[in-house]
Amino acid sequence: MAGVSASFTASPITTAPEHLARVKYDGNGLVPAIIQEAGTGAVLMLAYMNDAALLQTLETGRTWFWSRSRQEYWCKGETSGDRQYVREAYYDCDGDTLLFVVDQEGKGACHTGERTCFFRSFADDPAS
Secondary structure (H helix, E strand, O other): OOOOOOOOOOOOOOOOHHHHHOOOOOOOOOEEEEEEEOOOOOEEEEEEEOHHHHHHHHHHOEOEEEEOOOOEEEEOOOOOOOOEEEEEEEEOOOOOOEEEEEEEOOOOOOOOOOOOOOOOOOOOOOOO
């Protein structure tokens, strides 16, 4: 799927209030959200959601986040065209981390132009 441009559609995720009540937000009202690519299993990025961004993501089937630096909501891909379409949504055993399995449209998830934000390895030669 890497490098392939496909046409995906948004599919809302239906949930129950009991599930939403299990999400534990930090002191700033945020919870980390891991974004994983459906086709490859690659971890594409990590971002933060507040309760409104989580609801917007589930209701629209597109990933929405809270930008800690800009202090505003953002929908992945609205500027770059590299959109994410949610296929599955999970919360972990403690309720303090979210996982979204997505179809990634465009060249990738990272603002640097890489497919994933996790393209740097500690094992790589730092000179390269």
